[in-house]
Amino acid sequence: MVMGSSTITSSLVWFRLLWLSVFTLLLLSTHCTATEISYNDHCSSILPESTITAPEFASLPFPPFQNGYCDGGVGLFNPNSSRYSLNNHKYLLFQTQHVYRTDLDTVFKVEGSLILSIGNINNFVMDMTYAGSFYSPRRSRRSSLSFSLKGFWSTYTGELCMVGTSSSYWQEGKLRHLTAVLQLSGVKNSSTITSLVRGTLKSLSAADDQSYFEPIYLLMFPQSNYQYTKVSNEFENECSVNTNVTESTSLSLHLGSPICSVLSHPRNTFKLEYASDCNSVKSCNPLGDEVGFLPRVMFLNTIQCSPDGQSMRLLMDFPNSSYVGFYHPFNPNTMFIGEGTWDWKKNRLCVVGCRFLNRNSSLSNSQVGDCSIRMNLRFPAIWTIRNSTSITGQIWSNKSANNIGYFKRITFQSTDHNILGVPGLKYVYTENDKVSKSCSVKKPVRKNGENYPDGYSSEMSFDMSVRNSRGEIAWGSSVPISVGDQIFQWSSGSFMPLSSSMPASSSLEANTSNSRLLNISYKISLNPLYAARRTALFNISSNEYTLVEIFAEGIYDAEIGSLCMVGCRYLGLKNQSLKKDSMDCEIRVNLQFPSLNAKKDGVYITGSISSARDKSDLLHFESVSVSSAAFYGGLERQSIWRMDMEILMVLISNTLACIFVVFQLLYVKRHPGVVPFISLLMLVVLTLGHMIILLLNFEALFFRIQNRQTVLLGSGGWLEVQELIVRIVTMVAFLLQFRLLQLSWSSRITDQKSQKASWIAEKKAWYVSLPLYLAGALISVFVNLGRKNKVVGIAMHSSRGLRSYAGLVLDGFLFPQILLNIFQNSTEKALSPIFYMGYTLIRLVPHAYDLYRAHNYVSDFDGSYIYADHRADFYSTAWDVSIPIGCILFAAILYFQQQLGGRCFLPRRFREVEGYEKVPTTSSGRVGEE
Secondary structure: OHHHHHHHHHHHHHHHHHHHHHHHHHHHHHHHHHOOOOHHHHHOOOOOOOOEEEEOOOOOOOOOEEEEEEEEOOOOOOOOOOOOOOOOOEEEEEEEEEEEEEOOOOEEEEEEEEEEEEOOHHHOEEEEOOOOEEEEOOOOOOOEEEEEEEEEEEOOOOOEEEEEEEEEEOHHHOEEEEEEEEEEEOOOOOEOOOOOEEEEEEEOOOOOOOOOOOOEEEEEOOOOOEOOOOOOHHHHHHOOOOOOOOHHHEOOOOOOOOHHHHOOOOOEEEEEEOOOOOOOOOOOOOOOHHHOOOOOEEEEEEEEEOOOOOEEEEEEEOOOOOOOOOOOOOOHHHEEEEEEEEEOOOOEEEEEEEEEEOOOOOHHHOEEEEEEEEEEEEOEOEEEOOEOOOOEEEEEEOOOOOOOOOOOOEEEEEOOOOOOOOOOOEEOOOOHHHHHHHOOOOOOOOOOOOOOOOOOOHHHOEEEEEEOOOOOEEEEEEEEEEEOOEEEEEEOOEEEEEEOOOOHHHOHHHHOOOOOEEEEEEEEEEEEEOOOOOOOHHHOOOOOOOOEEEEEEEEEEOOOOEEEEEEEEEOOOOOOOOOOOOEEEEEEEEEEOOOOOOOOOOOEEEEEEEEOOOOOOOOOOOOEEEEEEOOOHHHHHHHHHHHHHHHHHHHHHHHHHHHHHHHHHHHHHHOHHHHHHOOHHHHHHHHHHHHHHHHHOHHHHHHHHHOOOOOOOHHHHHHHHHHHHHHHHHHHHHHHHHHHHHHHHHHHHHOOOOOHHHHHHHHHHHHHHHHHHHHHHHHHHHHHHOOOOOOOOHHHHHHHHHHHHHHHHHHOOOHHHHHHHHHHOOOOOOOOHHHHHHHHHHHHHHHHHHHHHHHHOOOOOHHHOOOOOOOOOOOOHHHHHHHHHHHHHHHHHHHHHHHHOOOOOOOHHHOOOOOOEEOOOOOOOOOEEO
């Protein structure tokens, strides 16, 4: 009967599961049928539905991935966040998945996905090819939405109509289903510079439905069979008008380096320089005066490259911002679209640009016309202190001066001064006379064994900070442009020589018999951090963002590490005035490099940047001091070895801490009667010490591991494994220490009456210790508040002071136990000698190691200290001597207390007071009397 009933029960269970599955399938099929969208209901008026005959692979509406721009769509992405408003431009990607022939020759059925994204275009990974550029969705996008669409496309009319669905999570995580119709025009098999694909994505839900969203307007630049028709022979002649540039002053591309590969950066940035007479002429703005601002920079964005890589389509963007590092969204009001072809005869890129018409309407009404903009672009073959840009060119209008849309010729040059891989570049030193007057050559005086960086080494590039007498600062970098007769490129941590054909007559080395001197040139970039109501650095207005760029050249003395240069800085446009940029070439730069084997004084580059002008001159600025931490290759390797060793020392010390606590736990187990004589405050201090370490590293322990696919990644993987092991051992030490605290606390709570004397002594120890601890903490805070540091800040100083004071309290962990022994006048051996002597040794070794480190390693940033961290304790020569003496003294006092009594070192009249009765314990049952 039991077997039969179990069989019946099992059958019923399987029947219910089967019925539930069938019911679920019915629900799903009903839902799918209900949400099926009819193509004819929404697109038949544009393009009737046709019958599919066969798959198609030749005729495609777009490349596999067609990118573009969109706007509108209120209520689609995140209606509760003002961050996603109409002012936030959006980007799109159309992915063609399947194309089918139909019974009509010019009509095709198309299946694909439309992906909409808010925010930075880096959400799409650009894959540049000579046949075209596209963005493929290889990254997850938090603010993106994908529609699955099906419909029909006519090659004759260029119309594409599709219907489809999408799903997205609504407020509070609710899933909503979206239905929409996509209508595009201008989708044809070939395109030119004036071709645009425009359209809308409209919601099929009712306006009062949660799934409804406002129409989205779309704009794409078609890439199928693009015809480069604007750059003709007539324009090639026009491209060189009024340039006054010969072919020999421009670099020629190698056949293996097409223009698309050289300008492959998705956003090349250029500074604009206007004509000198623009103050009295309105026709200087390429966008027209109605935009209300004068562009300071121009961005070139590559859209597409020709199959041979010699022609390209690009966007010319003129944003209303002087911050070149900020990404500006797509805005047809500030953009031109152009096509260009490389001129092999005259070594330049000739570009024809066209304006966007109907700029104030939606993207779906945009048109391209007025192709009167001209631009040329070249790579200068010779750099000097006044012209060391990798790309330069001009942009102008071919209209007459009295026509609308005319503007005067504008010169531009790239803000990125890196070498672009174009061979043959040379640097000419033009300031030799000024350098000779400003930089006196002294006989080198150096100490024995001192060596300085070689002029051709990577150590010559460094980050830096400058500060004036008022405490105003700027951060930036210094990168060599040329050394001697060679030009270098910073690539993968090393300089790569690109040219060595420098004329000998231009080198200072050829004019002096001292071969230890090297010609050198630098680019110094500084970002001032302005202070309110103060005269800013370099006399730059504090109400605008300005990157200070100084190009300098001079001599470097490798025997003594001295660098002396004269410099020029760009003054730039100020207060939107239409004045041509000029340069201030009355700047002096003096730097001193530290020795490669510097130890005690640290590795810091020091010096100054000053103006040679009179104080009454408007371009004069206050001298600023330069400071930089020099990262030498050998010293970096030494620091890495030191950090590895310090991690090992931390691991050993924490492991020993675990061992010493285990010894104390075993000691307590063998002698349970000593538990009431162990200081609770001492155990709290030790437990909190390990807990704070765990809390400070909590994020690194968990979140850092979650953000990495594996720990063993490259050379830094083993370092992360070591850090993980250290934190695990620290957690074990904390748990063991907490167990010891729990045992001591439980012993007092279990029998409070018999432990009354111990509680009284414990409270007295707390009453004495806590005020001392609190007073020490307040003193530490006030001392650090008195330190003026405008960079780090008072809050950081106070936090660091408290952390260091906490380390000092941990160094004196035996102090509460000594006080308890005094108040109890106990002769009990409460602590195992291995425990307190071992812990004392753990606290001593870091200070001994800090003394060794100070004399054998270069002074480094506190952030690199893993063992004997200056942020966690007091470390200096005085503290490294006084703290160990105090720790040894405490250990010695405790040893004699446990041998001779808690008051053995006090005068005799203070020793004899009331005694404490030792109560019997449950485990031993013995009773002793003190």
